[in-house]
Every structure is written in C-alpha cells, then in structure tokens.
Amino acid sequence: xxxxxxxxxxxxxxxxxxxxxxxxxxxxxxxxxxxxxxxxxxxxxxxxxxxxxxxxxxxxxxxxxxxxxxxxxxxxxxxxxxxxxxxxxxxxxxxxxxxxxxxxxxxxxxxxxxxxxxxxxxxxxxxxxxxxxxxxxxxxxxxxxxxxxxxxxxxxxxxxxxxxxxx
Numbered sequence: 001x002x003x004x005x006x007x008x009x010x011x012x013x014x015x016x017x018x019x020x021x022x023x024x025x026x027x028x029x030x031x032x033x034x035x036x037x038x039x040x041x042x043x044x045x046x047x048x049x050x051x052x053x054x055x056x057x058x059x060x061x062x063x064x065x066x067x068x069x070x071x072x073x074x075x076x077x078x079x080x081x082x083x084x085x086x087x088x089x090x091x092x093x094x095x096x097x098x099x100x101x102x103x104x105x106x107x108x109x110x111x112x113x114x115x116x117x118x119x120x121x122x123x124x125x126x127x128x129x130x131x132x133x134x135x136x137x138x139x140x141x142x143x144x145x146x147x148x149x150x151x152x153x154x155x156x157x158x159x160x161x162x163x164x165x166x167x
Contacts, residue, residue, distance in 0.1 A: 003105060003106060003138075004077065004078040004079065004103045004104065004105055004138045005103065005104050005105075005106070005135055005136060005137055005138060005158070006076075006079040006101070006102075006103055006134075006135070006136040006137075006138060007100065007101070007102050007103070007104050007112060007133070007134075007135055008100065008101050008133045008134050008135075008136075009098060009099065009100040009116075009119075009132060009133035009146070010098070010099050010100075010132070010133055011097075011098045011119050011123055011125075011132050011133070012090070012095055012096070012097050012098070012123065012124045012125060013095050013096040013097075013098060013119070013122045013123060013124055014095050014096075014122055014123070014124045015090075015094040015095045015096070015124075017096065017122045018039070020035070020037055020039045021039050021040055021118070021122070022096075023035040023037075024037075024038050024039060024040045024042060025040070025087060025098070026087060027068050028042070028068045028069045028070050028071065028085075028115065029068075029070050029071070029085045029086065029087045029098070029100070030068075030071065030085075030087070034065065034066070034068070038066065040114065040115065040118045041114045041118065042066045042069070042111060042114065042115070043063075043066045044114065048061045048062065048063045049061065049062050049063075050062075066111075069102070069104075069108070069111050069112065069115055070085035070100045070102050071085070072085075072102055072103070073085075076103050077103065078103055078138040079103050079136070079138050081101070082101070083101060083102050083103065084099070084100070084101050084102075085098075085099070085100045085101070085102060086098075086099050093124070095124045098119070100133070103138065106158070109158070109159045112159060113155060113159050116132070116146065116153050116155075116159075117153055119132070120132070120148055120151070120152065120153050123148070125148070128148070128149070128150050128151045129147070129148060129149050129150070130147070130148050131145055131146070131147060131148075132146045132147065132148055132153070133145075133146040134146055135156055135158055135159070137158075144156045144157075144158055
C-alpha cells in the first residue's frame with residue numbers, strides 16, 4: 001500500500017479527437033470493452049512470455065491484454081476518498097472534459113506517461129503553459145504538478161525514473 005501514488009487530471013480535449021483514439025480513452029476511463037485497436041499506445045509496453053522453450057524458433061509467445069488505466073471506482077486503498085474518472089462531452093465550447101482521480105503503482109507509470117503525452121496533443125487549452133493535474137505519493141502531503149510547458153508535458157522525475165522492468 002505504501003508505494004501508491006494519487007494521480008489527478010483535469011484536461012479539456014478538442015472536439016476533433018479521432019474516433020479510434022476517443023474509443024481507447026473511453027475504455028481507459030469507463031472500463032468498458034477494449035477496442036480492437038489501441039492507437040494511443042496503451043499496449044506498447046506489455047511484457048511477452050514464452051509458452052515453452054524461448055530458444056525454440058517455433059516457441060509461441062503470449063502477451064497479456066492491457067488493463068485500462070483509469071477504470072478503478074469506489075473507495076481508495078491508500079489515498080483516501082473515492083477513485084473516479086469521467087469523460088463527458090462539452091456542448092459549449094465543444095469538445096470533451098476529462099477528470100481523473102486514481103491511485104497508481106509506479107509500475108504503471110509507463111502507461112500514465114503514454115496517456116499524458118497523448119492527452120497533451122489533443123488538449124483544447126489554447127495556452128502553451130498550463131497545469132494539467134498532479135501526482136502525490138500516498139504517504140506525503142507534497143504534490144508534483146503535471147505541467148505542460150511550451151505545449152509539451154514536463155515529465156516529473158517520479159514518472160520518468162520508473163520504466164517497466166522488461167524494457
């Protein structure tokens with residue numbers, strides 16, 4: 001429990017987000033059925049396991065299905081309060097509003113980094129510098145802001161330093 005982080009996001013998205021990308025984001029947020037294609041890149045970092053001798057050229061390999069990043073609901077295990085995520089369509093101005101409050105283990109930060117990098121590209125925020133949310137270690141009161149600078153995500157050290165062990 002002591003290695004979980006609180007992740008909070010509040011990002012508005014443009015109305016022209018491609019349907020395939022929006023379908024993947026909906027899956028991450030609502031935990032519904034996974035779309036056949038994951039164009040945002042959610043499946044890019046999955047470990048692959050041999051189903052036999054890996055030295056055998058005919059060995060088959062298995063890759064588990066990715067999990068949605070923001071699908072947890074209910075009470076949190078470590079950060080207090082409730083775990084939520086919602087993606088709603090905005091009527092005026094048109095677009096989408098995303099709000100997330102989840103707890104994540106550092107082993108999942110590769111997925112968080114992938115999603116944040118993509119979210120910034122479809123953000124409707126006209127400013128090049130803005131606050132997109134924050135990251136907080138569950139046993140701390142210190143927050144690490146998730147900041148967009150010059151239209152790019154400034155990746156916090158906490159996220160950057162955690163790379164999947166299979167990379």
